[in-house]
Amino acid sequence: MPIKITDYLLEHDGVDWSKALATWSWLLPREFTLWLVTRFADLFIVMADGTVHWLDVTGGTLTKVAESRGDFADKIDQDDNADDWLLIPLVDRMVAAGMHLSRGQCYGIKLPPVLGYEFNEANCAPIAIEDYLGAYGSIHEQLRDVPDGTEIRLNVINHPDRRSGN
Helix, strand or coil: CCCCCHHHHHCCCCCCCCHHHHHHCCCCCCCCCCEEEECCCCCEEEECCCCEEEEEEECCHHHHCCCCEEHHHHCCCCHHHHHHHHHHHHHHHHHHHHCCCCCCCCEECCHHHHHHCCCCCHEEEEEEEEHHHHHHHHHHHHHHCCCCCCCCCCCHHHHHHHHHCC
């Protein structure tokens, strides 16, 4: 049975995208059109020249993946692109495990793979998309000039549990 791409995407209305993407200003261009949002909050954006770029949130990269939306539609069916771009196997495991998303949520990687943690369903949970994008944008901005293998210490400030008093 063919997959339905919409099963691996989020509706992106109702999200304050300027707030959600504020910590990504170091990587994103000033002007673009938000096109697709995956269940892991990766974005496919369209640049002014019509090219499609993929913001890989956990990897902290922005990569040109297609010359146009039509080219993207062709390329997503090639090789493992759909699995890689939409994280289809991981989303399927999350759904099978009973982890469903509410409006305004995405699946989030709790402990960043860039810091050596596993990219698997045990390290995933539903999270508010604005919080997730904000946190990962900040992490990647701070680490962008740090050489691989450098020992770092991660301090969490304004953790949601601390704000709510839990």
